[in-house]
Amino acid sequence: ELAGMDKAAIRERVNPLLELVGLSALADRYPAQISGGQKQRVGIARALASRPKVLLSDEATSALDPETTRSILDLLRQVNRELGLTVVLITHQMQVIKQVADRVAVIEAGRIVEQGRVLEVFTRPQQPITKSLIDEILPQELPASVLGHVRKLASQLGAGRTGRLLRLSYAGDSAYQPILSQLIREFGVDMSILHGQVDEIQDETFGSLAVYASGEAERLSGAVAHLRACGVEVEEVAVAG
Template sequence: MIQLEHISQTYLTPEGKRFDALKDVSIHIRPGEIFGIIGRSGAGKSTLVRCINLLNRPTSGRVVVDGADLTAMSEEELRRTRRGIGMIFQHFNLLSSRTVYENVALPLELAGVGKAEIRAKVEPLLKLVGLDEHAHKYPPQLSGGQKQRVGIARALTNDPKVLLSDEATSALDPETTTATLQLLKRINAKLGLTIVMITHEMNVVKQICDRVVVMNKGEIVEHGTVIDVFAKPQSDTTKALIGNVQARDLPESIIERVRAARERRGGRDEAHLLRLSFIGGDVTRPVISECSRRFGVDINILRGTVDDLRGQTVGTLTVLVEGSREVYEQLVDFVRSCGVIVEELSDVD
């Protein structure tokens, strides 16, 4: 559906220096999926999403949407193509002098659509986003979540195949964010839209996305399914972002307990710190108790989390294993044979 091929974006600063906002970025987004692009502020994610509809024309590279190369189009062809790409924003961009109905109808009015056809399009959209009873209210009379629903309805007026969401939940409270994401999931399922989510919040990604890329300083540093990225983060950027929702770093009080155990056992070879990640059905298997019985070792659970990611359960345990190096290595091999992801930690040395 969407192919970004070797996208680079270079600017000159006021001082005349070169700034690379995007560096050779390539992404393939499948039809009908919800795709996440995440990174900290300044990572290049908003610049990248604006390349998809060519609101931002890249310095180099190709943008192909539904088989059409946008970078090779004339301005008139590009205007027509953009009608099939909806976009919602962080700050809603509603006109306060127009009612909810009139805000949603605006793109159709600008396209010269008649009143009867506008009504036939707008009224079902307001019902879809749950605002049919608020059609004649003005934006100042709405909550933040309701304003964002107006923005979503407006983005759907031209029957787009693609919906771009640029930090659309950043201005919302957690409860409203969850409700908005649930609405987007329903729209994705009902209309078959391809949705691209730009966010700096891993909590948003884990609730809604199928796949995700992680960006840092204009480059992709990690990509994969949401489950794989959460369970097996590779880059420091990903680990830091996941840490915000999974509390991956150990508090000092637990670190002191680990150090005390190692001292008690006579050194680091006798006390081992592991992070275990379980996916799907493996979450319910009593792997820890199996290991304790099989190898005769003490296993102390220091921290645990369980997340639901797109209908699959991902559990993470941080444990301290006390035993000889030989037994420990056998235990790790056994745990991995059970389908558990094992990460050996050294952050208490």
């Protein structure tokens, strides 16, 4: 109305948007008569009514239950796909980023400190703030029980053998390769898998494994170099005591 559109033009603009967000049957209801998730859908439809080039979503799922959150994220993906619209999400929930985003920028004290494809940032975080944020997706700290087991394994090493606690991060094709079994055969090292997680981002597999590798020092260094050559990110974890 403020833009000078008549009622017929408004209906022509509004009705398809109500259908897009799944609220056609609730068109005549007042805000107090709809749920929180439905209000979020109304907000998305209202934002789309002006036909923007970019949709800014500021903490759109922060107060919603998990099922409603999934439905709103599915709607944002649909908006992105069907309307060809760029969606900018502002959120502290890294699970939301994992589910819906293609790229991520990490902001600290008003400055972008890290950015890139979600898969790359999640598997190879560079900044402390990034590591703390993605801890809920890929935990960075190993449980005390795992570290205790590492100390036990280290105390059992034979003469001429050394051990290293390694965190392996991998993504894409490297997730499907029998890399660890190749290491055991070709380098004669022992591998104990102590902790790990595998997940998906945008239909691409990513994961993290904590392994204790033991063997002759030279062979162990060769095995680590081979892992890196295969596209696996390798970080040696220091164990106190």
